[in-house]
Amino acid sequence: MITDKQHLEKDISDLLNKYATGTLDKQQLLKDFILSTVLYNWEDPEPEEIIPLKEGLDEIRNSIAMFKKFKYNFKISIFGSARTPIDDDLYKLTVEFSQKAAQYDFKIITGGGPGIMAAGNIGAGPENSFGLGLKLPFENNSEVFDNHPHHLTVFKHFYSRKLTFYRESQAIVVMPGGYGTMDEIFQGLASIQTGKINIRPFVLLDKPGGQFWYKFNEWVEETLGKDKYIDEDDLRFYSLCYSSDDALAVIKQFYKHFFSYFILDNRLFFQLKIKLNDQQLSELNNFAIVHNFSEFCYIRERYFNFGTLHVYSCQINDSHYCTSIRKAIDIINNFQ
Incomplete structure (x- = not known):
């Protein structure tokens, strides 16, 4: 050798x-x-050490191929319990949300299984949704994709599956659920908090009058917040909603003027749907200076098949920049 x-x-x-x-x-x-x-x-290495690496790579490669021609489609990942029955109000709410999302040409991504996952796929329809199935001994993949197998990728491993959920989506909607749902929530929020994935709308959706997310939020505030395990600003990373219209309003507001951002060598780049006027840029820069960013400067226009984006950039001088980015996005979207 x-x-x-x-x-x-x-x-x-x-x-x-x-x-x-x-x-x-x-x-x-x-x-x-x-x-x-x-x-x-x-x-x-031993074979059992190589196998999960090879399997994970194959799963990621297959999912990338599935989404390749939908690269510029707006996609929403929906998480929730596989045990939610068809006659449950949460199931019906998920169907309603997905139907309305599809009317705005939003694609839906679910875990490809029963319960809330099936509701999301049924609401949007298999042509407007995708399934990231999981091989489990007690759970079958949804029949929604029987005639659309090219919209379903089945995973053996959680790590490659969750990577795909967050890599491909521009918004997250979470319905009440169990251990798996909690795992998806906390990995998502921790990844946003630490900058491992980009900030995006993170909606905790419950039926009108529902107590699930109210109690969850109460626990987060009263335990994690008061005991200083998270900062108060970390609560800005998710929103509680109690109707499909409210959830869609949160998502649409987030992308009103803002489109995306990326960070390169400690420089933050915002891609916006509008070009800021002098007053708007001044207001954004006043915020930037207070939050340890340099002033934003206009870089260029970028042209895509869906429209023109305007790129602004600044220097990041703060290691805790994620909450500041979230606040800056709100400022931009509130411009008239």
Whole structure:
């Protein structure tokens, strides 16, 4: 066996020169990926250590292929209990929300199973929704996708499945549920809080007069908040709603003027649907200075098939920037 890293890198480069497509940057990423894989093999891993890596990669690759032609479609992930029966008010509310979301051309992503998941897919219809199924001994995937198998990816592993939920969605709606639902909520909120995923609408939806999320929020405030395990501003990362219209209003308001953001080398880039006038930019910069950002400056226009985006950028000087970004988005969306 050749264990010379320099020779290995040359062999990989020769292989990619023969078979790879795309830009040089993409080829470098592939080279690093293959190099990491072979170096791992040199560490003599056991088969049971390799299998979950290979399976997870296949699951992620299959899900990326499923969503590829829907890259620019707005998508909402719905979480909730697999045990919710068809005649339950929460099931009906999920169907209603998904139907209304589909009317705005929003795609729905669910776990592809029964209960709330089936309600989300049925409401939007299989042509407007996707399932990220999970292999479980006690739960079958929904029959919604029997005639649309290309809208269903089945996972063995939670980590690759949850990665896909958050990677592909621009909003999260959570109905009442059990351990799995709580896992999805807290991983999502922790990932937003720490900047591992971008901030997005995170709606906890209950029926009118429902107590589930009210009690959840009360516990978060009274226990996590008062005991200083989270900051008060961390409560801004989710919203409580009690109707499908209210949930959709929260999502639409979040994307009223704001479109997306990304961070590159400690610089924050906002992509907006509007070009700010002098007064609006001044107001945003007054906020930025107070919250340890540099002033925003206009960078450029970007043109897409869905419209034009205006890019603004500033320097981030605060390690706790996520709540400040959330507040800045609210300021932008409140501009008239």
